[in-house]
Amino acid sequence: MKADKETVLTGAHFIDGDHAACEGAIAAGCKFVAGYPITPSTEVVERIALRFPLVGGIFIQMEDEIASSIAIQGAVWAGKKAMTVTSGPGFSLMMEHIGYAAITETPCVFINVQRGGPSTGLPTLPAQADMMQARWGSHGDYEIIAIVPNSPQECFDLTIRAFNLSEEYRVPVLVMMDECVGHMTEKVVIPEARQIDIVERKFTKKPPGEYKMFETNGTMVPEMVKVGDGYRTHLTGLTHDEQGYPAMSPKVQQRMLRRLVDKILLNEEKIRHIEEDHVEGADVVVISYGITSRVVLPAVNKARKEGVKVGHIRLITVWPFPESYIRELAKKVSAFVVPELNLGQIVHEVERCAAGNAVMQLVPHAGGAVHAPEDIYDTIKGVIEHA
Amino acid sequence: MLDQQTAEIEVPEAQNPVESLLRMDRMPHIWCPGCGIGTTVNCFARALEQSKLDLDKVAIVSGIGCTGRVAGYLNLDSFHTTHGRAIPFATGLKLANPDLKIVVYSGDGDLFAIGGNHFIHAARRNVDMTVICVNNLIYGMTGGQVAPTTPVTAKGTTYPYGSYDPPFNLPYLADSSGAGYVARWTVYHVRHVTKAIKEAIAHRGFSFVEIISPCPTLYSRRNRLGDGLDQMKFYKENSEIKNGADTKEVGMDFQGKIIVGKFVDRERKTYRQLMNEHLSNVFGEQFTPYEG
Structure with missing residues (x-):
């Protein structure tokens, strides 16, 4: 299936990441957006509000992020593609419904334009x-997919991919932007609609009576229905059986949860999206994601000029984490350097997968700005000297 | 001969008259003996039957709690959402498919404590949906804690010496928030409840029906009010029908008079009408209305 040419804004644009994400959602076929104003994400929904009356979509500004994150799921069960957009404090409020989307296998997209925290933190x-938080923020065990763009172009491209993955796996997909990427203005090329691949929802062809809400028939992902088609199904956030009925037993819990997790983890390689640069034969590999990947470039270039064999990996999908990839790589390199705009989060995943096979060095930053490339360069030099 | 004839008479199997609207494969239900929720479900099912709606186009959305389980027992497209969030889920469902008839069916704690904000905003917007609140004045499923509806001096496990936390007057809240249809009845008034639900469903815009209902296990027992039947007698003797009553005057005291009736019935443009009319005025032919 291809995108709808009536809605795609084909051409070269000079827009910021927030606006590009909006266009990505429209191109992906999103017809319902519910949101609540919050810096630095508001421009996404502001543009949605401007554009939707012209492309047949509905935007509603809800009373809070809790309402936004469940209103979109109502729209999904009416048969539409839907998303919400927020930043840290709003993301915290949405955790409840990331869990609801996970257990009910409701395909939907959450965009989080990250800002400094905790609490109100650094709004701008x-x-x-x-x-x-994206991975573990809602209570209980579950899996989600999280994608991290590093440019306005990718805000467009990856928002489309987010919608496609959400439909393919019936899972909430989180687009983890940040304030820099959201407010950075660059050239964004929007291709023709016929060049944009869209994954449509898999609606069941079974007649009512034969259809069961969570029957998988050998696949990992059950087919869907929409309200009003006569299936009269029941959906619940309680642990449920194949019929969708509440069934609270350890056995049903095990079967349901195992599939919710396996449908993502066993497809990690298919979902995986990594960019490699000079990884072959590298002594040190820098692992980054999002805006930080762009700050890494001058650091690795400088180190390479000095003869350091340094590679760079950019994680574009961070969740599910590319566990086997990092594990194998750790056997070939002497050290990993992990810069991130936090005091150490993804570095722990890298460390876990490396399992002692490589030296690990975090380049922390509390947020509010990007790293100084020198800090990353110094860390690369430091691990080489100690390796 | 006579004996043979008698033997041939088929005795019809006893069947619940609203069975076609229930998920019989989920019975028995979880509600306690004497609880009023089942009575409200019976009234709701009869109202739906009488409404002659295409039941494939009716969706029911519940929150969490005893009444939150209603969605799971009705043979309709049904959603058991998160605590307090049935209304915003229903808002998304209704806006995304305007052909559906949406009923939110939940309890007083779910709709007016954790979900209170969503209630007033949906009423303000006049989203086309019916909200049915089974008000048992207490949190049932979690074990008898006070709700924002518990009358002052009534006991709950979290106010063991009696509540001093002023309760909401729900019809007044609904009225002042913009609901177009507001009624209150008790589970004693089964015919009125059925009629009110039928009217609320037929009403275009946000409609609200409060049904006062006993919780013998956790409210009546702790407050020494007898069992479910005693509560029904109380409703019979202490309800006063006042259609068109000023909603400001219908607040409830502990074991005081219960003013019941249809309080509000007025037309307002729905959220969808307002949206489409306004955007059509702004954009003219350029406006691409959402197709549903």
Whole structure:
């Protein structure tokens, strides 16, 4: 399936990441957005509010982020593609419904334009400190997919991918932008609609009566229905059986939860999206994501000029974490350097996967600005000297 | 001969008259003996039958709690959402498919404590939905804690010496927030409840029906009010029908008079009408209305 040419703004644009994400959602077929104003993400929904009356979508400004994050799920069960957009404090309020989307397998997209925290923190300044919250923020065990763009162009491209993945796996997909990427204005090329691949929802072809809400038939992802088609299904946030009925037993819990987790983890390689630079034969590999990946470039270039064999990996999907990839790589390199705009989050994942096979060095930053490239350069030099 | 004829008479199997609207594969339900929720479900089912709506186009959305389980027992497209969030879920569902008839069915704690903000905003916007609140004056499922509806001096486990926390007057809250239809009845008034639900469902815009209902296990027992039947007798003797009453005057005291009736019935443009009319005025032919 291709995007709808009536809605895609084909051409070269000079826009910021927030606006590009909005265009990505429209191109992906999003028809319902609920949101609540919060810096630095508001420009996404402001543009949605401007554009939707012209492309047949509905935007509603809800009373808070809790309402926004569940209103979109109502729209999804009416058969539409939907998303909400927020930043740290709002993201905290949305945790409840990331869990609801996970257990009910409701495909939807959450954009978080990250700012410094905790609490109100740094409303107008960047951070990458919600990465663990994205993974673990709602209670209970579950898996989500999280994608991290590093440019306005990617805000467009990856928002489309977020919608596609959410439909493919029936999972909430989180686009983890940050204030820099959200407010950075660059050239964004929006291709023609026929060049944009769209994943449509898999609605069941079974007649009512034969269809069961969570029957998988050998696949990992059940087919969906929409309200009003006569299926009269029941959806609950309680642990449920294949019929969708509440069934609170250790056995049903095990079966349901195992599949919710496995449908993502067993497809990690398919979901994986990594950019590699000079990794082959590297002694040291810098692992970064989002805006930080762009600050890494001058640091690794300078080190390379001095003869240091340094590679760079950019994680574009951070969750599910590319565990086997990092594990294998750790056997080939002597050290990893992990700069992130927080005091240490993804570095712990890298360390876990490296399992002692490589030296680990975090380059922390409390947020509010990006790293100084020199800090990353100094760390690279430091691990080489000690390796 | 006579004996043979008698033997041939088929005795019809006893069947619940609203069985077609229930998920019989989920029975028995979880509600306690003497609880009023089942009575409200019966009234709701009869109202739906009488409404002649296409039931494939009716969706029911509940929150969490004893009444939150209603969605799971009705043979409709049904959603058991998170605590307090049935209304915003229903808002998304209704806006995304305007052909649906949406009923939110939940308890007083769910709708007016954790969900209170969503209630007033949906009423303000006049989103086209019916909210049915089974008000048992207490948190049932979690074990008898006070609710924002518990009358002052009534006991709950979290106010063991009697509540001093002033309660909401729900019809007044709904009225002042903009609801177009507001009624209150008790589970004693089954015909009135059925009629009110039918009217609320037929009403275009945000409609609200409060149904006072006994919780014998956790409210009546702790407050020494007898069992479910005693509560029904109390409703019979202490309810006063006042259609069109000023909602300011219908607040409830502990074991005081219960003013019941249809209080509000007025037309307002729905959120969807307001949206489409306004955007059509602004954009003219450029406006691309959402197709649903």
